[in-house]
Amino acid sequence: MEQATVKTSLTEKPKAFNEKWWDKFLHKTNNLTKTAVIEDCLNFEETLLFRKYVLEIIQKLAELRTDKYGFRVFVDGVKLDETEMSKIYDLPPLEDEELEEWVERVYKGKKFGMIINAGEKFNLKLSKNIALKTKPYFEKVGFPRDGINFSLFIGNYEKTPIGIHQDPPGQDVMHFHLGPGAKTMYTWGNEEYKELINTQKYNKQDVESLLPFSSKFIFKEGSIYFMPQGEYHIGMQDGLSIGITFWRYNHNSEILLRKLLSLTLNEFLEGGKDLLAIDKNDIDDVSGVDDILEILKIPHEFNNLNYKDLLRETYRGLRYSIHSNAGYRTSPFPMDNDILFKGNNVVQIEQPFKILYKESLHKEKLHVFVRGVKIELNNFNCIKSLIDKINIGKPLKVSELLKTLDKDWDEEIGLFILNTIYKNHGIIKVK
Numbered sequence: 001m002e003q004a005t006v007k008t009s010l011t012e013k014p015k016a017f018n019e020k021w022w023d024k025f026l027h028k029t030n031n032l033t034k035t036a037v038i039e040d041c042l043n044f045e046e047t048l049l050f051r052k053y054v055l056e057i058i059q060k061l062a063e064l065r066t067d068k069y070g071f072r073v074f075v076d077g078v079k080l081d082e083t084e085m086s087k088i089y090d091l092p093p094l095e096d097e098e099l100e101e102w103v104e105r106v107y108k109g110k111k112f113g114m115i116i117n118a119g120e121k122f123n124l125k126l127s128k129n130i131a132l133k134t135k136p137y138f139e140k141v142g143f144p145r146d147g148i149n150f151s152l153f154i155g156n157y158e159k160t161p162i163g164i165h166q167d168p169p170g171q172d173v174m175h176f177h178l179g180p181g182a183k184t185m186y187t188w189g190n191e192e193y194k195e196l197i198n199t200q201k202y203n204k205q206d207v208e209s210l211l212p213f214s215s216k217f218i219f220k221e222g223s224i225y226f227m228p229q230g231e232y233h234i235g236m237q238d239g240l241s242i243g244i245t246f247w248r249y250n251h252n253s254e255i256l257l258r259k260l261l262s263l264t265l266n267e268f269l270e271g272g273k274d275l276l277a278i279d280k281n282d283i284d285d286v287s288g289v290d291d292i293l294e295i296l297k298i299p300h301e302f303n304n305l306n307y308k309d310l311l312r313e314t315y316r317g318l319r320y321s322i323h324s325n326a327g328y329r330t331s332p333f334p335m336d337n338d339i340l341f342k343g344n345n346v347v348q349i350e351q352p353f354k355i356l357y358k359e360s361l362h363k364e365k366l367h368v369f370v371r372g373v374k375i376e377l378n379n380f381n382c383i384k385s386l387i388d389k390i391n392i393g394k395p396l397k398v399s400e401l402l403k404t405l406d407k408d409w410d411e412e413i414g415l416f417i418l419n420t421i422y423k424n425h426g427i428i429k430v431k
Contacts, residue, residue: 017041019136025226026140032172035187035217035227042222047178053126054152054178054242055093055102058114060122062092070117070151074161075110099180103156103240113155119244120150121330124425128350130176130246131326135352138327144170145256146249147322147329156181156240164204164234166190170250172229179221181239186214193232207234249329257311264314270297301362313361317374324356325372332371335423341415343399346431347390347422355387355426370426382406383417390421395430 017025028036042050061071065086073080073088080088093102103112120127130150167173177183188196192213196202202210219225221241227233229250251259272295279288302310325331341347349355356369359379366379368387377383386404389396402414421427 113157116152175225176244178242181241182220324369
């Protein structure tokens with residue numbers, strides 16, 4: 001007999017967690033060093049609303065038809081290939097379709113698991129709600145150096161498709177469990193697990209033989225499960241469920257330095273796709289690299305910086321990006337279309353995010369950071385005043401904001417700045 005699903009009217013304003021709540025969380029996890037389950041964190045209305053947002057993320061990925069963002073699907077324990085993934089893209093959730101209805105339509109009773117990385121990029125409402133909940137938390141513990149993101153685990157698989165595993169160093173996880181089914185997590189300490197595998201000769205593929213040596217944590221719909229970095233673990237469940245896994249990235253120096261090198265290269269590298277001729281110069285003549293270095297379009301203000309100081313500027317930009325985006329590592333997709341604001345329109349900053357700015361090294365430019373995106377403008381104090389006014393958080397008439405700018409400026413300049421911020425989700429149109 002097919003189970004009936006209940007259509008529910010959903011509120012768009014889940015409650016934020018306050019400072020006292022996070023104090024209790026930090027106490028229960030022994031300041032983020034101990035695995036723990038905190039029950040009844042999300043009410044039924046919230047979990048239902050968040051499940052709706054997750055279905056919207058699947059819709060977006062089906063529209064993009066890409067696995068670029070770590071979208072993986074396993075059916076009966078086997079990862080789908082590119083051809084099989086196209087069938088998933090062809091069957092996105094329909095409007096107002098419940099999770100259970102979509103799963104039955106697509107997977108027809110089979111055991112499946114879906115993993116989606118960088119979930120914060122795909123749904124503005126979900127990323128905002130998670131950011132609102134965790135704002136007091138990050139005010140206490142600070143943002144990790146390489147930011148945060150959340151991955152989605154969806155499925156009715158009996159156990160995690162990738163088996164017993166350990167996440168990369170420096171990544172702890174907070175799992176918001178949306179249900180509807182419960183989940184059980186088995187964990188092993190780092191040294192304990194290695195001893196079982198290496199010394200006592202247990203086979204890591206034989207999960208059942210290792211379970212008696214594990215710690216067991218059961219969490220149901222509305223619970224939060226926290227696990228510090230370094231734990232070996234595997235998840236198991238009987239029914240269908242969704243988990244939002246919220247990751248803090250506290251990497252070691254090597255990993256972060258490699259990221260800074262990559263960010264520096266990505267920011268300044270332009271062109272260079274043409275094949276190079278053979279360098280027939282004398283072995284000590286390195287002039288052959290001159291044309292190669294020309295594709296590094298490094299601003300003139302950085303000309304006198306040494307290599308380390310250049311990386312310091314990259315690190316500064318990374319920090320501004322993360323702090324403007326409530327800690328998230330990735331930015332949402334910008335809007336495709338411009339908006340022509342009118343003077344009587346009312347705008348407000350998108351809470352809990354902040355629009356940040358810094359002057360360029362030679363103070364000629366103003367670097368404005370909106371939801372992690374850097375926007376370069378000419379450096380004028382009146383632009384800083386406009387941003388400061390928006391950051392207060394109150395609804396503001398566009399006409400009032402434009403008065404903040406130099407009175408000799410054409411109105412179009414102010415409208416362009418507001419449009420650019422709006423397209424990158426820094427402000428919302430209230431009216």
